[in-house]
Amino acid sequence: MSIYHVGIDLGTSRTTITTSTGQRFTTITCVGYPKDVISQKRLNKDHLIGEEALENRLSLNMVWPLADGVMREDVQAIEATKLILQDVIAQALPDKKPEDQVFAAIGVPAQASINNKKALIDLSKGLLDKILVVSEAFAVAYSIDRFDECLIVDIGAGTADLCRMHGSMPEADDQMTLTYAGNFLDSTLTEAILQKYPKVQLSPQIIKRIKEKHGFVYQVSEPVLVTLTEQGIPGEYDITDVLKESCLTLTDPISKAVQQLVGSFDPDFQEKLRNNVIVAGGGSRLKGIDTAIEKSLQAYGGGSAVCVQDAEYCGSVGALKMCVEMPEDYWESLA
């Protein structure tokens, strides 16, 4: 019998796994079930997971189990979460035998780590042998070995999670969760584009692609021109201004929250905190986000922010590290 250690980042939009055997895998946090007898016949499966579900979404009922940073606790969402965890484990540990054990540290949005911990533990029975539920932002700090005074800002899809580190386990008042994150930016951007060009045809995927390719919050030298359609006819549209304004609606509340966590900290260490802001999550890829946060900190005595190198995997890498290092009392046994 072997024991596998895995770190899982169970996010609103993406789930990532890193294993002690050096494997990595990422999927989209959704499950799709065939809508009717025809889709069932065509797909010939009870459910599809992640990218595959998204590609076939027109014939599926889609379930996104983590909405706005909390796990829905209805039967459907619980089942979907279970399928996703099962799938990432199977993909990342292809050689696992039934008698082998899996110990997993799972990073979830901060609110879910407080409110949905029990549900997560319950649904992991039969799937995992030991579980440790942690907040995603703490897993990020762990991945880069930052336990000294610093501020992690993890900008995901459903939530932006802020976590103040000070050399010991972070507590509830060290953490803040905002719903100003990727999904919020997507809907703001959709509205702003439609206000300027009311007839263009948009979908959540188009908006996401535009944001991920062109999104910026600080100086860009070239105008942003995108191809969109109006009644099926493609044309070029200039969205430079609406894109920047929309992106700034995300950074303003995040910068305010950074200042709030700095302001309520021990005054002797506030400067150190301001000078050690670490931005992670998919949102950290927004061009200029570190500079925008620095700029807003100027009013409070200045500061410095950097983005993590590996925005995609650092949450699951940190969770894996915790999985290997955390002493027995922090774990829940599922045996």
Ligand SMILES: Nc1ncnc2c1ncn2[C@@H]1O[C@H](COP(=O)(O)OP(=O)(O)OP(=O)(O)O)[C@@H](O)[C@H]1O
């Ligand atoms: N280059 C990019 N520019 C801007 N946003 C991006 C970029 N790449 C990814 N994103 C956005 O980051 C978000 C996903 O980030 P991440 O994978 O960290 O979220 P998550 O962990 O699934 O969500 P959460 O932390 O809220 O549970 C999505 O909204 C995505 O569109």
Ligand SMILES: [Mg+2]
């Ligand atoms: Mg995340």
